[in-house]
Amino acid sequence: FDNEGSFIFYVFMKDQDFIGYYSKETDVENDINYNHLSCVMVLPLHQQKGYGTFISSFAYLLAEKISRHNSGPEFPLSPSGRAMYFSYWRTVISGIFMKITDVLCGGMLSIQDLLDLTLLRESDIHYYLENTNDFIVSYKHCEDKKGNPVNKPTHIYLNEKTLRKT
Numbered sequence: 001f002d003n004e005g006s007f008i009f010y011v012f013m014k015d016q017d018f019i020g021y022y023s024k025e026t027d028v029e030n031d032i033n034y035n036h037l038s039c040v041m042v043l044p045l046h047q048q049k050g051y052g053t054f055i056s057s058f059a060y061l062l063a064e065k066i067s068r069h070n071s072g073p074e075f076p077l078s079p080s081g082r083a084m085y086f087s088y089w090r091t092v093i094s095g096i097f098m099k100i101t102d103v104l105c106g107g108m109l110s111i112q113d114l115l116d117l118t119l120l121r122e123s124d125i126h127y128y129l130e131n132t133n134d135f136i137v138s139y140k141h142c143e144d145k146k147g148n149p150v151n152k153p154t155h156i157y158l159n160e161k162t163l164r165k166t
């Protein structure tokens with residue numbers, strides 16, 4: 001099965017060194033909540049230097065130029081992809097707190113605020129908040145469509161731990 005015609009690859013170089021690449025599916029930019037990154041690879045020699053976070057940031061910036069729909073990486077995330085995106089999402093969300101401190105209601109952001117101020121997908125925000133302790137999360141207890149009880153994140157608060165990581 002050969003489908004490289006439906007993907008575009010972005011290669012990252014520094015001077016003459018190959019750093020890594022990422023790929024994304026083409027012609028999906030008009031889909032709501034599309035995947036702007038399908039596969040990412042940073043050579044082991046260049047890992048832990050911020051290149052993964054740079055690549056994820058680039059993917060979001062490019063997605064913003066191509067489409068106004070919220071986007072994110074294709075799931076499931078590998079352990080290194082998860083670390084890369086968690087770092088990026090922490091930076092983005094912390095940056096929102098820093099930029100708009102004068103309009104924050106009680107020092108908190110709603111999930112809707114994040115959707116309005118970023119191009120992050122709601123599912124990615126929930127995944128991140130459920131799998132990290134970087135922010136203090138306020139939950140609403142409700143039921144899903146099948147009547148099962150769920151805790152839905154509604155607001156997040158910046159905490160000192162997050163400030164030290166960013």
